[in-house]
Amino acid sequence: MEAAAGAEIANDLSPFLRTYKDGRVERLVSNNFVPASEAPGANGIATRDVVIDPATGVSARLFLSVAAAATGKKHPIIVYNHGGGFCTGSAFSKLFHRYASSLSARAGALVVSVDYRLAPEHPIPAAFDDGWAALRWVTTFADPWLAFHGDHTRTFLAGESAGAVIAHNVLARAATPEGDDIDIEGMVLLHPFFWSHQRLPLEIDDGQKEGPKPLFVPEKLDNFFSFLLGSTEDHPCAYPPVEVVASLPCRRALVAVAARDLARHRGRRYAERLQRHGKLCREVTFLESEGEDHAFHLYRTTRPSAVALMDSVVKFIDGGERTPPLPNKKPVVERGLLHDPAMNLSVGAYDKVCWDNLVANGSSAGNNQIRITPRPMVRNALVVRPGKSASSVLSFGGLVKNGPMKIF
Incomplete structure (x- = not known):
């Protein structure tokens, strides 16, 4: 919704949105929506939309490789959560449709891209609840594509930026009694948007360096998360404590960061904690893209670093089919x-x-x-x-x- 000229701003949360004192919300990121089509596109991917929960309106777009489906084999399932600061973006937008379609084509996977409810109209934890509803829906195999083509033993939770935080929180919920019947092979977190008001030493160092500044700076992130969470206090959903990370019920995890992204330090620490303390996760892959900033792979898809990141994700997904447990971690x-x-x-x-x-x-x-x-x-x-x-x-x-x- 665009604000009328002269309207008084209550919160300027650029580059995502502004809120106004009259209650209006202006999103600064536009969505160019792309329709689904069961007729495969140029990359051989068929898509269609499904409603997951009529009560909340949570829905998803499914991506299926026609060539992979024709083999008659079961394929990995990737439950993907888009980014956008919890308050912008859509599974149906051109940006995230393109990425999910490419991921499905490259990995030969059935991708379920979740269209969750956005803040501030639906405050956190609505996005986490919707991500959980999507995962529960996937496990029912009520959809024919999932029933005929999905391999429930190779289910992955994935997301980038805010979507990576959603994927983490959904997996953390699977560690509770609610998730006793859920089996997750792996988790893929790309540029996870973890944050707290307490600075890490390396974040302080970043602020003192000369040269180009990262896309996000600490003060803006402080204001942004205070707005999202309705509090200036840190919240475990935004920066999970060690005991939550340790309990995550997946066998493998991939965490990727960008070298110029302010959030990279927390992504690296998250991977280190998961490796050191994870009770069930036997393999942690950590990747860092040199010279790149937050979510670069969505906008510069043909850049060598973006291709390399996609290659790593595909290899990680494919590894679940043939890689045995590595108890000695050689x-x-x-x-x-x-x-x-x-x-x-x-x-x-x-x-x-x-x-x-x-x-x-x-x-x-x-x-x-x-x-x-x-x-x-x-x-x-x-x-x-x-x-x-x-x-x-x-x-x-x-x-x-x-x-x-x-x-x-």
């Missing part, structure tokens, strides 16, 4: 990348290098630096010692990540 090498399931941070595998038993016992530092532990922990591997370049063939143990490295 690293594996695939497609030239070393993956350490202890934090699943990656570096390129160099020529003629055999990787074995990397242990992530170092600590990450800013500016793509890696702190190396003094005790060698790798056999037959590329080894890097302080002061040496990454092409040196030595032995090391430490925490590694995507992107250029500086060893010190």
Whole structure:
């Protein structure tokens, strides 16, 4: 709804919305809606809309690969929650339709994109309740696409930005007695929009740096979450405590952040907590896109970093079909990348290098630096010692990540 000229603003929550003292809400992000079509599009994806709960109006758009369906096999189910700060966006908008369609085509998955109710008309926890209703609906397999093509043993909860927070809260609810009958293979959180009023040290450091500022700054996020939650107090739904993260009932998780995004520090901490304390999650994959900001992959879909992120998500989803449990969490090498399931941070595998038993016992530092532990922990591997370049063939143990490295 657009406000009349001269209307007095009550809350300016750019870039999402403004509220006015007369009660009106002006959304600053427009939706270009795309109709569903069971006739497959150019990428071979058929879509249709379903009503999940007539009482609340919660609905979803289903995405199904016609080629995948023709195989007669069961395919992964991805329950996807769009972003938009809990107050903008729609599963039916061009932006999120395009992403869900691409995800379905690339992963060969049946994607259920949830159109949840938006704040402030429907305050939090309405979005979490709607996400939960969608997951419960999926588990009934009442829809023919789900019944004939969905593999209930490979159900994933996913989302980006605010949608990632919704996915987390839905999974946390599945850890309660309400979710005793729900089986979740994995969780995919892209640029999770976790926040609290208490600053992390690295967030303070970010504010003091010169150069381009991130899309979001702390003061704006403080105001935004205070408005959403109706309180200046921190809330566990916005920044979950360790005990909630530890209880999440999924077998695998992928957490991706962008290197210029202010929220990356909390995303990284979330992944670390899940890896360290998770009782049921046996594998945590952490990804960081260098040089990118929040939700870049939605707007710059052909950029190499966006393609790489989609590749990682597809590989993660596909891994649920063939990857056995990894009780000892040994690293594996695939497609030239070393993956350490202890934090699943990656570096390129160099020529003629055999990787074995990397242990992530170092600590990450800013500016793509890696702190190396003094005790060698790798056999037959590329080894890097302080002061040496990454092409040196030595032995090391430490925490590694995507992107250029500086060893010190």
